Amino acid sequence: MEQPSILVIDDDVELCDLLADYLSQEGFHVETAHDGATGLSRATSEAYALVVLDVMLPRMTGFDVLRKLRESSTVPVLMLTARGEDVDRIVGLEMGADDYLPKPFNARELVARIRAVQRRSAKPDESAPSRDRMAIGDVELDVGARTVRRAGEEVALTSAEFALLEVLLRAAGRVVTREDLCERVLGRRFSPYDRSIDVHVSNLRKKLGDDRPGRERIKTVRGLGYLYATGPA
Amino acid sequence: MRSLFPRLLVSFWVSLTAVAVASTFIQVASSPPAKFIRRSQLMSETLRLVGEDAAARAGSGDAAGAERLIRGVESRLGIRVTLLVDDRVAAGAQPTTAMSRLSRQQGNAHAARSEEIGDVEVFAVPVPRRPDARILAEVPNVPRWERLIRLETLPLRLLVLFVVSGLVSFLLARYLSRPLQVLRRATQRLARGELSVRVAPEVESAGTEVAELGRDFDRMAERVAGLLEAQHRLLRDVSHELRSPLARVNVALELARQRAGADASGPLDRIERETERLNELIGQILTMSRLESDGPTRSETIDLSGVLDDVVSNAEFEAKGRDRHVAIVGRAPVSVVGSREILHRAIENVVRNAASFTHQGTTVEVRLSEIGSNGSTKARIEVRDRGPGVPEDALTEIFRPFYRVGTARDRLTGGTGVGLAIADRAVRMHGGSVEAKNAEGGGLIVTIELPIAT
Numbered sequence: 043m044e045q046p047s048i049l050v051i052d053d054d055v056e057l058c059d060l061l062a063d064y065l066s067q068e069g070f071h072v073e074t075a076h077d078g079a080t081g082l083s084r085a086t087s088e089a090y091a092l093v094v095l096d097v098m099l100p101r102m103t104g105f106d107v108l109r110k111l112r113e114s115s116t117v118p119v120l121m122l123t124a125r126g127e128d129v130d131r132i133v134g135l136e137m138g139a140d141d142y143l144p145k146p147f148n149a150r151e152l153v154a155r156i157r158a159v160q161r162r163s164a165k166p167d168e169s170a171p172s173r174d175r176m177a178i179g180d181v182e183l184d185v186g187a188r189t190v191r192r193a194g195e196e197v198a199l200t201s202a203e204f205a206l207l208e209v210l211l212r213a214a215g216r217v218v219t220r221e222d223l224c225e226r227v228l229g230r231r232f233s234p235y236d237r238s239i240d241v242h243v244s245n246l247r248k249k250l251g252d253d254r255p256g257r258e259r260i261k262t263v264r265g266l267g268y269l270y271a272t273g274p275a
Numbered sequence: 276m277r278s279l280f281p282r283l284l285v286s287f288w289v290s291l292t293a294v295a296v297a298s299t300f301i302q303v304a305s306s307p308p309a310k311f312i313r314r315s316q317l318m319s320e321t322l323r324l325v326g327e328d329a330a331a332r333a334g335s336g337d338a339a340g341a342e343r344l345i346r347g348v349e350s351r352l353g354i355r356v357t358l359l360v361d362d363r364v365a366a367g368a369q370p371t372t373a374m375s376r377l378s379r380q381q382g383n384a385h386a387a388r389s390e391e392i393g394d395v396e397v398f399a400v401p402v403p404r405r406p407d408a409r410i411l412a413e414v415p416n417v418p419r420w421e422r423l424i425r426l427e428t429l430p431l432r433l434l435v436l437f438v439v440s441g442l443v444s445f446l447l448a449r450y451l452s453r454p455l456q457v458l459r460r461a462t463q464r465l466a467r468g469e470l471s472v473r474v475a476p477e478v479e480s481a482g483t484e485v486a487e488l489g490r491d492f493d494r495m496a497e498r499v500a501g502l503l504e505a506q507h508r509l510l511r512d513v514s515h516e517l518r519s520p521l522a523r524v525n526v527a528l529e530l531a532r533q534r535a536g537a538d539a540s541g542p543l544d545r546i547e548r549e550t551e552r553l554n555e556l557i558g559q560i561l562t563m564s565r566l567e568s569d570g571p572t573r574s575e576t577i578d579l580s581g582v583l584d585d586v587v588s589n590a591e592f593e594a595k596g597r598d599r600h601v602a603i604v605g606r607a608p609v610s611v612v613g614s615r616e617i618l619h620r621a622i623e624n625v626v627r628n629a630a631s632f633t634h635q636g637t638t639v640e641v642r643l644s645e646i647g648s649n650g651s652t653k654a655r656i657e658v659r660d661r662g663p664g665v666p667e668d669a670l671t672e673i674f675r676p677f678y679r680v681g682t683a684r685d686r687l688t689g690g691t692g693v694g695l696a697i698a699d700r701a702v703r704m705h706g707g708s709v710e711a712k713n714a715e716g717g718g719l720i721v722t723i724e725l726p727i728a729t
Binding site: 132265 | 518519522523524525526527529533547550551561588
């Protein structure tokens with residue numbers, strides 16, 4: 043099986059080398075770029091399984107790269123944010139990053155996140171394709187083709203948003219806890235103070251729009267989690 | 276009177292009034308009685324004319340006419356008049372002793388005489404062309420000081436003096452005390468940490484010394500701000516620069532794990548724990564220095580009750596694994612304005628701190644209430660733990676970065692020593708205050724107060 047290819051965009055050359063070394067041991071093929079512009083052109087011209095993007099890049103920041111990248115691509119992006127800059131990670135997620143990791147990070151944690159992102163963006167096997175189409179109201183989700191349509195029009199979702207919608211749709215009408223969502227969507231244990239799921243939900247709401255004026259498709263159940271509303275209420 | 280302004284005002288006022296009164300007395304005591312001389316001459320002339328007329332009537336046998344004339348003058352002017360012919364009373368009243376004495380003193384001189392005796396003035400005036408006749412008069416006299424002070428207008432003049440000197444004193448006192456008040460307020464603001472405060476433009480007009488003092492103050496404030504800024508920048512830069520090597524260490528550590536045998540995992544775990552602790556510390560320092568340098572980045576209306584729910588449920592999640600609990604025991608629907616992120620972190624730090632110090636099996640109680648009457652209502656968050664508390668003299672110190680009450684215990688709970696300092700700065704940035712006190716029956720109560728959104 044071909045090694046998944048990962049692009050690391052970080053201006054710290056030595057760190058990139060170490061990462062390439064480490065990740066190749068974990069079974070990934072790593073390419074590196076040391077500034078935003080190069081990184082962006084590589085990320086848009088070649089097909090990577092995942093992009094690891096540092097927020098703090100000279101000249102063109104990680105946010106700029108992400109914004110430009112999202113104009114044309116839904117490649118999974120893992121942001122490396124600065125510790126102590128909590129706003130960064132929220133902004134990153136809001137702009138369409140799939141996940142984030144505060145830098146300096148634990149390398150095993152990085153691998154775990156990469157694997158989690160991979161798992162949910164990997165196409166499932168071809169068996170039982172009919173069961174893997176879900177439709178509630180005007181929203182239609184095709185697990186096999188990894189597409190989401192709303193009123194017939196395709197909505198571009200990141201892998202995290204897609205996975206989140208899938209879990210919510212499967213459990214439509216029932217409350218899914220944040221802990222549950224974190225484990226099933228992001229592939230990691232929910233930790234307190236982690237707002238990732240909330241940001242992804244908020245992005246998803248924006249992309250899908252209201253069910254009907256003034257009614258959210260995804261409802262917040264305070265202190266518990268979220269639920270996808272079914273039928274008229 | 277502790278304040279400068281009223282003291283200056285009163286002393287100016289008193290001294291101005293004293294000067295005015297004293298100068299009046301000096302004037303009364305020393306000035307020549309100019310009007311008085313004129314009055315005496317006028318009186319002498321009048322008496323001479325009356326005497327001439329009366330003596331003429333008496334000489335022509337009209338004694339009754341002379342008497343009428345004299346009595347008329349007496350009653351009209353309110354004085355006592357006597358016409359003497361050959362030293363006998365020809366008309367008018369009997370002369371008083373003072374009048375007789377003056378008459379004797381005058382003898383046969385041709386000049387009129389007058390003399391002040393007590394509260395009367397007596398006149399002896401020869402009658403022209405009648406060497407045998409003379410007219411005497413006794414005129415009630417107003418004392419000299421009384422005439423100068425003029426009792427009838429005294430209240431009005433005193434009022435004018437009072438008002439004018441008061442006004443002058445007020446202006447003078449304000450002129451002198453205002454720059455000092457400006458400086459005092461500026462000093463207080465500087466002490467509260469407003470390092471941008473400057474006074475020179477405000478006190479520039481107040482005279483050389485004060486203006487110079489204002490400029491000195493500004494230089495001092497600038498220097499203090501510069502030093503603090505440099506200190507923060509150094510801390511921030513060092514922390515920033517530590518990140519890159521730490522990131523590399525983390526990756527290198529895992530590489531080492533990949534290659535090393537199982538017996539190396541103990542030390543490697545240790546390295547990992549220590550770098551994680553460094554990471555945490557750096558993050559906290561950076562957060563704190565950002566709070567010190569910038570104001571709140573976002574301003575939104577924040578439902579405190581919701582923030583507390585979040586914080587408490589997360590803290591409970593963490594604490595229950597260690598057989599400790601965190602619960603909301605009271606709440607009120609209050610909102611404040613500011614940065615949700617920063618306030619969240621401030622409250623979180625206080626709650627986490629409480630959760631880490633509370634004894635096993637106990638519950639940290641969090642209470643949200645609204646205090647104060649209309650106009651100055653505040654939101655109050657009380658966080659009470661059931662831990663060992665803090666020595667009384669350290670109650671304010673615990674909000675200082677890296678302050679530790681007891682090193683050993685802090686190590687066990689894994690605090691970085693910056694959490695409460697961050698909370699304190701974050702809350703102050705929102706115009707609130709944080710206080711700690713020991714609770715009756717053990718444990719610490721940390722109280723956060725924030726102005727309520729209107």
